[in-house]
Amino acid sequence: MNATWKGGSINAPIGGFGVTQGANLPFLVRWTGVLSLPAGTWKLGGLTNGAMRVYLNGSSTPTYDDWAGTASAISPGYGSATVSGAHTYQVKVESWVAGTAGTDYTVQLWAKNTDITDPGTTSEWVVSSGWLTPTSTGVPPGWSLLANPATAQWVHADDEGSQVVLQGASGQTAMFTRTAPGYYQAPPA
Known part of the structure; x- marks a missing residue:
């Protein structure tokens, strides 16, 4: 730049x-x-x-x-x-x-x-x-998306260090908390 x-x-x-x-x-x-x-x-x-x-x-x-x-x-x-x-x-x-x-x-x-x-x-x-x-792939560095974008439930991921927040096509979110390097706990059902 x-x-x-x-x-x-x-x-x-x-x-x-x-x-x-x-x-x-x-x-x-x-x-x-x-x-x-x-x-x-x-x-x-x-x-x-x-x-x-x-x-x-x-x-x-x-x-x-x-x-x-x-x-x-x-x-x-x-x-x-x-x-x-x-x-x-x-x-x-x-x-x-x-x-x-x-x-x-x-x-x-x-x-x-x-x-x-x-x-x-x-x-x-x-x-x-x-x-x-100019743009990202929609997932954090080091991640990849192996899904059909037209049918994907989650369309965006924000890696915030201690947690990952996934966003769905309709705007819903789910937060996964980091428990150890490479391991995340799903939200309560």
């Missing part, structure tokens, strides 16, 4: 605001999708001259948090949490910039492979579009 634009420009990352060329326009945006990381152990972060935060898998705690906008605008900053590569994650990136007319703005999502320790080897990259997809 790599967006660059000039403040006060009608060419901001999302058009249609009816902006007058040259006007100051603060800008707030949210991007969502699915992030597929290559093998490795990764930290996520960002580079912006505004502010940003990154969330994974619906968590209310950001994996990377610079909502105050105090991180360096010269090199990327990273959160302290690590995630495993060769997996997919629901990702939400939020960012704001002041929007001062004439200022060049950048918002970039970065990933750093912490398994690479040789300073002569590149270990961090702007997350490329090939690592991102």
Whole structure:
């Protein structure tokens, strides 16, 4: 994810605001999708001259948090949490910039492979579009759906860590509580 634009420009990352060329326009945006990381152990972060935060898998705690906008605008900053590569994650990136007319703005999502320790080897990259997809399959990372979608009783699953909430086509839900890694208890009948 790599967006660059000039403040006060009608060419901001999302058009249609009816902006007058040259006007100051603060800008707030949210991007969502699915992030597929290559093998490795990764930290996520960002580079912006505004502010940003990154969330994974619906968590209310950001994996990377610079909502105050105090991180360096010269090199990327990273959160302290690590995630495993060769997996997919629901990702939400939020960012704001002041929007001062004439200022060049950048918002970039970065990933750093912490398994690479040789300073002569590149270990961090702007997350490329090939690592991102706009929609998920409807089930959490690591899960698969082997049913006819037209006759499936459950159409969506939210993995919340300690529980999984299934949603049916008519909106009904059922919560399964995690009892051990890979094991869940069904709701009472």
